[in-house]
Amino acid sequence: MAPTKTPDSSRRSDRSRRAIHDAALALVTEVGYQRTTIEGIAARAGVGKQTIYRWWPSKAAVLMDAFLDLAGRAAEEVGAGPGETAPGIPDTGDLAADLKLVLRATVDELNDPTLEAPTRALTAEGVVDAKLGAEFVHKLLDPQLALYVTRLRAAQEAGDVRADVDPRIALELLIGPLMHRWLLRTLPLTHAYADEIVDYAIGGLAPRT
Amino acid sequence: MAPTKTPDSSRRSDRSRRAIHDAALALVTEVGYQRTTIEGIAARAGVGKQTIYRWWPSKAAVLMDAFLDLAGRAAEEVGAGPGETAPGIPDTGDLAADLKLVLRATVDELNDPTLEAPTRALTAEGVVDAKLGAEFVHKLLDPQLALYVTRLRAAQEAGDVRADVDPRIALELLIGPLMHRWLLRTLPLTHAYADEIVDYAIGGLAPRT
Amino acid sequence: MAPTKTPDSSRRSDRSRRAIHDAALALVTEVGYQRTTIEGIAARAGVGKQTIYRWWPSKAAVLMDAFLDLAGRAAEEVGAGPGETAPGIPDTGDLAADLKLVLRATVDELNDPTLEAPTRALTAEGVVDAKLGAEFVHKLLDPQLALYVTRLRAAQEAGDVRADVDPRIALELLIGPLMHRWLLRTLPLTHAYADEIVDYAIGGLAPRT
């Protein structure tokens, strides 16, 4: 209808899309985000530059898609199949234990050498570019954080967390310190640290006896 | 000693150094970090490119120096004179009130439109470039965080904080959520938020009665 | 075959090639060879620098091509069409008159303000750079000198020149003094001078009666 040049996504080459994803992730890991170029991705993927410009508006967008793809594939491996719902946070009744389990998983993810480079690149880009940052939060962070909110609301109903606590703030109390240490590399990020954060935070959230 | 061509810093032009600082800060604020170029800084400062390359290894290093300079000048304005010691965190005996005061000040700083752009730029660069990140933490963050450690140790002695609490973790409990919200722009950063963080955190740090 | 990145000349933009030629000739004439820069040529031609570096190895090579193009176009104007053979030296039977005619034409060419600057630039560059000099001689000088050789051989058969005279030396006897005076600007280069050179040289070449 409109005369804009909207490419026909039904004719899109899946082979190229995948090759671009792989090349982008590989390059970011190998040479860093700054030294990763569109030309480099195209060359490595055996693809024309125009094929990238046709489907993505920026280098960051390519990496974002590639990362989402990667995360999606990783999730499928964990869950039984593609149609599976996200695992969520277990609810064993022991809030501290449940949170430690998930926070330790997050620590492992952040320490995973395969994921570190692209995650840092996207986060950094989002810090400076508000638009991209919003997309990053919306597509990657929010779904994960929603799980915390669910578990914390359950804890509130079970009386393990005060009713006047805002779950969004509570989860920032858990995630914030982790991210702070990871982003700024002030000290190593360990399971022990995750546990301590949970212990301290729970103290602030639990009902005052 | 080193075989590199080290320029003679005693001959260095102070006028140029200042002009470069000012130009770098102005450009980062006006057009963003990515679109700020060495050539642009040089042109704006009325300086040859080589004068920048002679004294700094990268665009990020220029901005770091400029920012340190800015922070230093701002500190002098607050304190009476240049020889004044850093203000530190007050110790009125009321830990929560003292922390809220400082955290609110941090919130104001992060919301200051003059400082926002360069701070975001340096943080983002540090997230991706470990070397620069370390410098950023060492020169800008650590001095500030040391104040928290001092105040928290005093609180421990006063019995307001449990003795087994690690002050470095405690301060991350305070700063982490703030930074998380600021970096990812999930929700607005307000004094009220700072207060809530302090309230929750204190709950986790205070002795169990 | 060669491992070098040879650009695909079939994709080459003829518009750019011409614009570069014109800009190079204009700049050399206006500001001189030394002050002519690749950047200047690119800017004047409305072309990216890389387009020059893609097709030519040096400023001198650009000028050489531009000059060959110019000479070629000039030759087409003189001859009836592009497929026309070179005019050659007339053979009226009067060797001295024929040579004077051609030598006078050479004098006019050397004095032509349009051709002077590029010719001087290329000659000077060739004096210092052997590789370029060889190309200059091969592409521009040799074809012209071959005409002299042809005419002188004819003169030898007609008995106007001794049989033991080497035509290549004979032509240097004619051209050498002309070039010497033009290159070093010792005295003005006139038709009268050309005539005198021919008269003297003929004396040395003619059979001893």
Place this chain on the structure above:
Amino acid sequence: MAPTKTPDSSRRSDRSRRAIHDAALALVTEVGYQRTTIEGIAARAGVGKQTIYRWWPSKAAVLMDAFLDLAGRAAEEVGAGPGETAPGIPDTGDLAADLKLVLRATVDELNDPTLEAPTRALTAEGVVDAKLGAEFVHKLLDPQLALYVTRLRAAQEAGDVRADVDPRIALELLIGPLMHRWLLRTLPLTHAYADEIVDYAIGGLAPRT
């Protein structure tokens, strides 16, 4: 008297002047004229750049002085002492033999690897820069050519050369072909070639019997 910054040449350091000459000649020979820089000469001579800029207006001027110095020293070695007049061209009565002697010497000079690079550099520079060319001709070429004029005038008086021959043209008939072959490197420059040139030229200059 005038407020211009004319340096006091009586206080000039002879040590620096010599070092600059030597460095300039060495660099031109080693890396070529284009790649010889003022900074390079200064560094090699162990001299401040300003010392060069104080006494010479250009790179070409430095080389010219250095070359004159070199030529002067070479001349002293040949002649008995420093006050000696130039040797001139012998007059044995046999004009052809005398000219061949001198022309062969010129060939040897042009083929001397020590002199080749600076001579080519200065000649090329003079071809493009009229001012420098004039200086080159005036200081280096003219004195040498004057000798030819003297010898040719003597030959005219002796009846070996026609009276209506212009000696300046006659010497160009001798020197021109030599220079042409040397400058353009069309063919090797040998004693045999010098002899042939003399033979041909004499034919054009001698009285018609």
Place this chain on the structure above:
DNA sequence: CACTAAGCGAGACGGTACGTCACGTCTTTCC
């Protein structure tokens, strides 16, 4: 079943910025 029409690989193009080199000027510190 030929025939469009779009995606694709390739890469030339006009640009911008890079980091380096040399220019010619200026200033500082010696002698």
Place this chain on the structure above:
DNA sequence: GGAAAGACGTGACGTACCGTCTCGCTTAGTG
């Protein structure tokens, strides 16, 4: 006051990528 040293503003160098464009080639979907 000349000289060694070298920082400075300037500007060109040759390179790397940018994002746009134009080529054939392949590969559907349609008349």
